[in-house]
Amino acid sequence: MKNTAELRELFLNYLAQNSFDDEPQGLYAPVNYILDIGGKRMRPVMLLMACQLFDENVEKALPAALAVEIFHNFTLLHDDIMDDAPLRRGKTTVHEKYDTNTAILSGDVMMIHAYQYLAKASPQLLPDLLRIMNQLAIGVCEGQQYDMDFETVETVSIPEYLKMIELKTSVLLAGSMQMGALIGGASAKDAEQVYEFGRNVGIAFQLQDDILDTFGDPEKFGKRVGGDIVQNKKTFLVLKTLELATAEDRQNLHQLLQTAPADEAAKIEQVRTLFKKYKIRQQAGKKMNAYLDTAFHHLDLLEIPEARKVELRNLAHYLINREV
Amino acid sequence: MKNTAELRELFLNYLAQNSFDDEPQGLYAPVNYILDIGGKRMRPVMLLMACQLFDENVEKALPAALAVEIFHNFTLLHDDIMDDAPLRRGKTTVHEKYDTNTAILSGDVMMIHAYQYLAKASPQLLPDLLRIMNQLAIGVCEGQQYDMDFETVETVSIPEYLKMIELKTSVLLAGSMQMGALIGGASAKDAEQVYEFGRNVGIAFQLQDDILDTFGDPEKFGKRVGGDIVQNKKTFLVLKTLELATAEDRQNLHQLLQTAPADEAAKIEQVRTLFKKYKIRQQAGKKMNAYLDTAFHHLDLLEIPEARKVELRNLAHYLINREV
Helix, strand or coil: CCCHHHHHHHHHHHHHHCCCCCCCHHHHHHHHHHHHHCCCCHHHHHHHHHHHCCCCCHHHHHHHHHHHHHHHHHHHHHHHHHHCCCEECCEECHHHHCCHHHHHHHHHHHHHHHHHHHCCCCCCCHHHHHHHHHHHHHHHHHHHHHHHHHHHCCCCCHHHHHHHHHHHHHHHHHHHHHHHHHHCCCCHHHHHHHHHHHHHHHHHHHHHHHHHHHHCCHHHHCCCCCHHHHCCCCCHHHHHHHHHCCHHHHHHHHHHCCCCCCCHHHHHHHHHHHHHHCCHHHHHHHHHHHHHHHHHHHHHHCCCCHHHHHHHHHHHHHHCCCCC | CCCHHHHHHHHHHHHHHCCCCCCCHHHHHHHHHHHHHCCCCHHHHHHHHHHHCCCCCHHHHHHHHHHHHHHHHHHHHHHHHHHCCCEECCEECHHHHCCHHHHHHHHHHHHHHHHHHHCCCCCCCHHHHHHHHHHHHHHHHHHHHHHHHHHHCCCCCHHHHHHHHHHHHHHHHHHHHHHHHHHCCCCHHHHHHHHHHHHHHHHHHHHHHHHHHHHCCHHHHCCCCCHHHHCCCCCHHHHHHHHHCCHHHHHHHHHHCCCCCCCHHHHHHHHHHHHHHCCHHHHHHHHHHHHHHHHHHHHHHCCCCHHHHHHHHHHHHHHCCCCC
C-alpha cells in the first residue's frame, strides 16, 4: 500500500514524463505552464487511492489520473478568464501571461488531451470511464454557469447553493474516484460507494473553504481571508444568515453585500459580526460534519479489509478538519 | 440508398429531436442558438454518406453525426471570440448576442456533449471512434493556433500553409467520414481510404474557398468578396504569388498586405491585378484539382460496388467545381 505522499510522487513523475513538448509551442507552452504551477494534486491522488482500495497495482490508473488533472487545469484556465483573475496559486494566470485567445485555445486542447489520456484505459472499461468523464465534465460546466447566474439573482436557496457546489467542485472529485475504483477492479456497486464518498467529501471540502475564507488563519489559509465577503459572494455563511436573521439584520447583510466600500476591512468585520451573532460558523461546521459523516458511512459500506481504507480515511481527515 | 437531401433531412430531424432544453438555460440557450443557425451540415451528412458506403442502415450513425456537428459548432463559437467576429452565417455571434464568458462556457459544454453523443456508439467501436475523435479535435486546435501564428510571422511556406488548412478544416471532415465508415462496418483499411478521401476533399474545399474569396461571384459567394485581401490573410494565392513574382512585385504585395487603406476596393483591385499577372487563379485551381484527383483515387480503391459510391462522388463534385 502506498501512502498519500508516495502516490503524489508517483503521479508527479508520470506528469513530468508526459509534459507537452509538442508543436505548435504557442498552444502547448501555456499547457505546461499551468500544469507546472502545482497545487495539491488532490484529484489524481484520490483517484489513485480509490484504485488502491481494490488493487495495489496503481500504475495502470496513472493515465486516468493525468486525465482528471489536465481536465481540472483546463477548467482553471477558462474560469480565470471568466473571473478576470490576475493570479492563480500566486502566479500570473495564463490569459494575463499570454492572452485571452491563448487561454481559450490552450484550454480547449487540454480538454481533448484529457480524453486522450482517458482513452488509454482498457477497452473493456472505456465505455464506463467515458460515461463518468462526460458526466463529471458536464457537471462542472453546469456548476460554473449556476455560480455565475447566482451573482445576479437576489436570493439563492441553500439547496440551490449546495447543488451548485456539488456540480462545480464535488462531482469532479467523485467521478475521479469512481474511475479509479473501476480501474482497480471494483464492482459497479462498490464504485458507486466510492463515488458517494468523493461526492460528500467534496461538498464538505467546499463548505470548509467557505468557513476558512471568512474565519481562517491568514497565515495558514493561503488566500486572503475575507475575499468572499469583499466579492459579495453568496456563500453558505451568507445564505444561512439570511435564513436565521431578523428582518433588520437580513436587510443589513443585503446592504453590506451590495456595496464596494473604500474600507474593505471594516466591511469584512461588520459581516463577520453578523455571522457571529447567529453562530454561523458552527452552523456551517455542523453541515460540513454531516457531509463528512455521510462520506465515511459510504466508505464503511465497502466490503474490503479495513487496512485498505485507512489511508483514504486519514487523507480525508487531513484535508478536512472537523468543526465544533 | 439515400441521396444527399434525404440524409440531410434525416440529420436535421435527429438534431431537432435532440435540442438542448436542459437547465441551466444560460448555458444551453446559446447552444441551441448556434446549432439552429444552420449551415450546410456538410460534416454530419458526409459522415452518414461514409456509413452508407458500407451499410444502408445509416440511422445508427446519427449520434456520431450529431457529435461532429456539435463539435464543429463549438469550434465556431470559440473561433468567433478569437476573431472578434460580429456575424456568423448572417446572424449575431454568440459572444455578441450573449457575452464572451457565455460563449466560452457554452462552447466548453458543447465539446463535452460531442463526446457524450460519440459514447452512444457500440462498445466494440468506441476505442477506435474515441481515438479518431481525439485526433481530429487536437488537429483542429493545432490548426487554429498555426493560423493565428501565421498572422504575425513574415513568411509562411506553401507546405506550412497546406498543413495548417489540413489541420484546421480538413481533418475534421476526414475523421468524421472515417467514423461513419467504421460505424457502417468498414474494415480498418477501407476506413483509412475514406479518411484519405475526406482529407483531400477538405483541402481542395479550402483552396476553392481561397479562390472564391478573391475571384468569386459576389452574388453566389455568400461572404464579401475580397475579405481575405482586406484582412491581409496569407492565403494560397498570396503565398504562390510571393513564390513566383519578381522581387519588385513581391515587395509591392508585401506592402499592400501591411496596409489598412481607406479605399479598400482599390487595395482589393491592386492585389487582384498582381494575382492575375502570375495566373494565380489557375495555379490554385491546378492544386485544388490535384487534391480532388487524389481524393477520387482513394474512393476508387474502395472495393465496394460503384453504385454505392455515386452519391458521394456527386456530392464532392457539387461542393467543388473543378477549376481551369
